[in-house]
Amino acid sequence: DVVMTQSPLSLPVTLGQSASISCRSSQNLVFSDGNTYLNWFQQRPGQSPRRLIYKVSNRDSGVPDRFSGSGSGTDFTLKISRVEAEDAGVYYCMQGTHWPPYTFGQGTKLEIK
Amino acid sequence: EVQLVESGGGLVQHGGSLRLSCTTSGFTFSSYWMGWVRQAPEKGLEWVANIKQDGSEKYYVDSVKGRFTISRDNAKNSLYLQMNSLRAEDTAVYYCARAFSYETDYFDYWGQGTLVTVSS
Numbered sequence: 001d002v003v004m005t006q007s008p009l010s011l012p013v014t015l016g017q018s019a020s021i022s023c024r025s026s027q028n029l030v031f032s033d034g035n036t037y038l039n040w041f042q043q044r045p046g047q048s049p050r051r052l053i054y055k056v057s058n059r060d061s062g063v064p065d066r067f068s069g070s071g072s073g074t075d076f077t078l079k080i081s082r083v084e085a086e087d088a089g090v091y092y093c094m095q096g097t098h099w100p101p102y103t104f105g106q107g108t109k110l111e112i113k
Numbered sequence: 114e115v116q117l118v119e120s121g122g123g124l125v126q127h128g129g130s131l132r133l134s135c136t137t138s139g140f141t142f143s144s145y146w147m148g149w150v151r152q153a154p155e156k157g158l159e160w161v162a163n164i165k166q167d168g169s170e171k172y173y174v175d176s177v178k179g180r181f182t183i184s185r186d187n188a189k190n191s192l193y194l195q196m197n198s199l200r201a202e203d204t205a206v207y208y209c210a211r212a213f214s215y216e217t218d219y220f221d222y223w224g225q226g227t228l229v230t231v232s233s
Contacts, residue, residue, distance in 0.1 A: 037218070037219060039218070039219055039220065041158070041220070043158075048208060048223040048224065048225055048226055049150075049158060049208070049220075049223050050223070051219075051220060051221050051222075054218040054219065054221070055218060058218075060221065090157075092157065092158055094158075094219070094220070096213070096218075096219040096220075099172070100160075100163070100172040100173070100174070101160050101172075101174045101175070102160040102163075102219070102220075103160070104157055104158040104159070104160070105157075106157050107157045107158070
């Protein structure tokens with residue numbers, strides 16, 4: 001199974017500053033069709049997960065452009081610019097290239113200082 | 114508007130059974146892979162099972178193989194998860210999710226979740 005490793009696991013951020021979350025996979029996530037199936041999800045306290053980014057860098061509809069995804073192969077990053085209070089929550093990366101199983105990272109808890 | 118609504122969770126004894134349902138609306142259900150993802154208390158997300166559009170392919174995480182069965186009824190726009198031989202480690206919130214299409218990629222919509230508690 002592909003292991004997804006996120007860092008840091010806890011991320012205190014001051015309002016207005018930037019935040020960056022790393023996600024590393026134990027195998028290259030490029031699929032045979034040329035796509036890289038790496039997604040990012042946000043889970044606010046008490047809510048269901050919400051997808052933010054798909055295929056490494058594509059933002060979902062309604063996601064602020066403060067959120068951006070990048071990376072390739074086994075190394076990926078979610079960056080949040082100008083952090084706002086509503087960004088507090090847990091962020092997960094997930095791979096859909098080598099399945100089953102689909103695997104998630106452990107989660108990174110972003111807290112606003 | 115895409116909606117997924119889970120039901121059927123509750124308290125069950127170790128070794129017991131439960132059937133979860135997910136009723137959907139706002140999209141062409143039969144065009145999508147569908148799946149279940151769970152989250153144990155204060156833990157991360159774990160994929161549980163997926164099912165192809167016509168039900169011809171089903172996949173499970175190893176820990177539930179032989180105990181859980183995913184199914185769907187395209188006429189009712191509904192997804193199901195039959196859970197047998199439940200264990201304490203199956204205690205979690207179970208989310209129904211729209212799992213995949215080439216146009217929308219993986220897990221783009223999720224339900225609100227239903228809590229399953231297995232007592233020992």
